[in-house]
Amino acid sequence: MKLRSGRTLYYGKGDVLSYRTYAAPLSVKAIPESLYTGDTNIIFAHNIMFSVSSEVLLTSFTQGDNTQVVATDSMKNFILRQTANYDGSTTEGLLAYISERFLEWYPHIEAIEISADRMPFGSVSVTEGSGWRDSQLVFRRSHNEHACARLKWMRSDAGIALSEHECAMKEIQLIKVSGSSFYGFVRDEYTTLPESYDRPLFIFLDVCWTYSEAEDAFDHKRDRYVPSEQVRDIAHTVFHSSNTPSIQNLIYRIGHRVLSSFPQLSEIRFESNNRTWETIVEPAGPVSAGVYTEPRPPYGFQGFTMTREDLNEGRIDE
Numbered sequence: 001m002k003l004r005s006g007r008t009l010y011y012g013k014g015d016v017l018s019y020r021t022y023a024a025p026l027s028v029k030a031i032p033e034s035l036y037t038g039d040t041n042i043i044f045a046h047n048i049m050f051s052v053s054s055e056v057l058l059t060s061f062t063q064g065d066n067t068q069v070v071a072t073d074s075m076k077n078f079i080l081r082q083t084a085n086y087d088g089s090t091t092e093g094l095l096a097y098i099s100e101r102f103l104e105w106y107p108h109i110e111a112i113e114i115s116a117d118r119m120p121f122g123s124v125s126v127t128e129g130s131g132w133r134d135s136q137l138v139f140r141r142s143h144n145e146h147a148c149a150r151l152k153w154m155r156s157d158a159g160i161a162l163s164e165h166e167c168a169m170k171e172i173q174l175i176k177v178s179g180s181s182f183y184g185f186v187r188d189e190y191t192t193l194p195e196s197y198d199r200p201l202f203i204f205l206d207v208c209w210t211y212s213e214a215e216d217a218f219d220h221k222r223d224r225y226v227p228s229e230q231v232r233d234i235a236h237t238v239f240h241s242s243n244t245p246s247i248q249n250l251i252y253r254i255g256h257r258v259l260s261s262f263p264q265l266s267e268i269r270f271e272s273n274n275r276t277w278e279t280i281v282e283p284a285g286p287v288s289a290g291v292y293t294e295p296r297p298p299y300g301f302q303g304f305t306m307t308r309e310d311l312n313e314g315r316i317d318e
């Protein structure tokens, strides 16, 4: 973190694992692309990273003067204890709550950065008597995609202000077995890649977004919270329903749909990775057996940001 003097100075704690039970349930408006309408939040678990910065900490680096140093062990305790007091329902809200309490408690700290990966726990289905239902007691840890958030706060004469925020769904991994092509690219003496009219497209994808008003992310009662699960489900729907001429075009289409669905967002950002399987046995035709294996490195990647202005440009053929 850069201070007003231009110096970078920070320290903090990573991998603060916080397993909160019975946070307030989240409910959100349904969208056509998703079955997700909320979370019981019976398990509200996060891996949190936290760091602080301040001009008065300079002498701790230059002179070994620890008088203003909040031990990172105390930061960890602060985060865990304040997690118990949080009465909201979102990752972003939890991080904002911890940040505000910390800056109130330690007035000599000028800036903080806090981020978290949500650790997803899905419900298990159980049958008791007639029918199946979600257990409210037993949950299964998921290692699939997960929500993230990152906030930066700065103290000024006017008080404590949010200076940056970004929310995300990270580590999405999707394979589309048919309906993707890649052809028409530059062919010259360096080109060995054949054109493909139907490839099994496997992508790794991180989707990140910012709100016009971050308060919409912190307070779900404003009814404008964008759940990462719905963003993910829009990505699923777009990948499924449109022909995919390239990953570049796929992420543009996903971005267009997400920004159209959620007017409260100002920007969306993508980082994608191409993990298209290597073909070993070519399928004889559509819906027939093929055999593929893991691609070898190096892997291609794409990055793309879009704002609401992009909605006025270009046409999307749905």
Ligand SMILES: O=c1[nH]c(=O)c2[nH]c(=O)[nH]c2[nH]1
Residues within 6 Å of the ligand: 182, 193, 245, 246, 247, 248, 274, 300
């Ligand atoms: O979707 C793709 N975009 C590319 O730019 C590219 N380049 C490549 O070799 N394969 C692919 N696939």
